[in-house]
Every structure is written in C-alpha cells, then in structure tokens.
Amino acid sequence: MQPFVIAPSILSADFARLGEEVDNVLAAGADFVHFDVMDNHYVPNLTIGPMVCSALRKYGVTAPIDAHLMVSPVDRIVGDFIEAGATYITFHPEATQHIDRSLQLIREGGCKSGLVFNPATPLDVLKYVMDKVDMILLMSVNPGFGGQKFIPGTLDKLREARALIDASGRDIRLEIDGGVNVNNIREIAAAGADTFVAGSAIFNAPNYQEVIEKMRSELALARP
Ligand SMILES: O=C(CO)[C@H](O)[C@H](O)COP(=O)(O)O
Numbered sequence: 001m002q003p004f005v006i007a008p009s010i011l012s013a014d015f016a017r018l019g020e021e022v023d024n025v026l027a028a029g030a031d032f033v034h035f036d037v038m039d040n041h042y043v044p045n046l047t048i049g050p051m052v053c054s055a056l057r058k059y060g061v062t063a064p065i066d067a068h069l070m071v072s073p074v075d076r077i078v079g080d081f082i083e084a085g086a087t088y089i090t091f092h093p094e095a096t097q098h099i100d101r102s103l104q105l106i107r108e109g110g111c112k113s114g115l116v117f118n119p120a121t122p123l124d125v126l127k128y129v130m131d132k133v134d135m136i137l138l139m140s141v142n143p144g145f146g147g148q149k150f151i152p153g154t155l156d157k158l159r160e161a162r163a164l165i166d167a168s169g170r171d172i173r174l175e176i177d178g179g180v181n182v183n184n185i186r187e188i189a190a191a192g193a194d195t196f197v198a199g200s201a202i203f204n205a206p207n208y209q210e211v212i213e214k215m216r217s218e219l220a221l222a223r224p
Pocket residue numbers: 009011012034036068141142143144145146147148177178179180197198199200201
C-alpha cells in the first residue's frame with residue numbers, strides 16, 4: 001500500500017486569497033492540493049478551471065495538484081489541465097464517451113490518470129482499464145458541494161476497490177473524497193484508502209496544522 005497522503009480540497013478555501021491559503025495548508029503539513037473542477041452541467045455547481053491551476057503553478061506551488069474533473073465532456077479540457085501543470089487528472093467514467101481514450105490522453109500528456117466513482121456508481125469498468133489508472137477516487141458524498149456528510153456505505157466500496165488494487169499488483173492510489181474528518185479518517189483508512197481529501201474539515205478549522213496533525217495521528221493508529 002502507498003504512504004498516506006492528505007489532500008485538502010481548495011473548494012473550501014477562501015478563493016480571494018487562494019495562493020496564500022494553498023501555501024498555508026501545505027506549510028501545515030498537507031501533501032497534495034485537491035483541485036475540484038465543476039462545470040454546472042455534470043454537477044450543479046461552478047468552480048475553477050485550468051487558468052487557476054496554472055496561476056497556482058506560476059505563484060510557486062510545487063506540490064502535486066490533484067485535479068478532479070466534475071465536467072462533461074472530459075477530453076476537450078484535458079489538454080488545458082496538462083498544460084496548466086496538473087499532476088493527477090481524474091474524471092468520472094459516465095462523463096466521457098470513451099473512457100479508455102480519455103485515460104490515454106491524460107497519460108500521453110505526462111500526467112497521472114484516474115477514475116472517480118460516485119456513491120452509486122459500480123466499479124465494473126475498472127477491470128478493463130486497471131493498467132491505465134494511477135488513482136481510483138471514491139466519492140463518499142454526491143459530488144457538487146463541500147460540507148456534506150460521509151455516506152457510510154462507501155466503506156464497503158473501499159474494501160472492494162482495495163481488493164481490486166491488491167489483485168492488480170499495481171501501485172494505484174485509493175482516494176476518498178467527501179465528509180472526511182478527524183473522527184472518521186481512521187475507519188476510512190482501515191477500509192483501504194491511502195489518500196484523503198478533506199475540504200471543510202481543514203479549511204473551516206481555525207488551525208490547519210492542528211487538524212492535519214490530528215488526522216495523521218489517527219492514520220498512524222489505522223496502520224501501526
Ligand atoms: O469533490 C468534492 C465535492 O464534490 C469535494 O472535494 C468534497 O466534498 C470535499 O469537501 P468536504 O471535505 O467538505 O466534504
């Protein structure tokens with residue numbers, strides 16, 4: 001299993017001070033920047049795109065940027081995210097017409113690729129593209145908004161995804177996104193996740209470092 005990674009979702013950051021917020025959360029111990037892209041079509045909300053990703057790179061952010069595309073169609077925006085400096089680009093299988101082609105586009109651009117599964121979306125397609133994904137992201141809320149409650153059924157799905165990853169023998173990250181906090185992160189890790197997106201739990205806290213340290217202490221108990 002890969003080392004644990006904490007990836008704050010900037011969806012809950014103060015967008016008026018985004019560069020500073022990203023600096024602060026990385027200085028507080030975060031590993032990745034989780035970058036939520038919403039198009040008001042695939043999901044009922046509108047956020048940020050490749051220009052903001054590129055602006056963060058120009059501002060000096062060197063940490064991995066994990067771009068979660070909640071957009072449809074997928075392919076025509078992939079190139080812009082590659083150019084903007086994304087590290088991971090993940091998308092929802094039902095948001096593209098040709099899953100294999102979209103994954104290839106991402107890899108050919110030098111980025112790491114991944115598929116995202118909504119709470120009620122089965123993992124079936126994975127068996128056909130396991131060699132083409134670097135990350136599997138399970139949504140533990142319905143996508144579109146931060147601050148929702150973790151859907152407990154996702155724990156079984158995490159165990160299912162972990163078994164598929166282990167059987168593949170590949171180093172694929174298993175990321176969880178939605179309602180992750182200090183109180184549930186240990187149980188989520190025990191179910192097989194290694195990469196933890198947390199938006200409101202981190203950015204709504206008065207002290208980012210304190211929350212991230214508490215998360216790491218909980219994670220250490222999940223994998224002693
Ligand atoms: O993708 C997302 C919503 O679609 C967000 O990343 C996610 O919900 C994180 O926010 P929180 O930790 O507050 O639940």
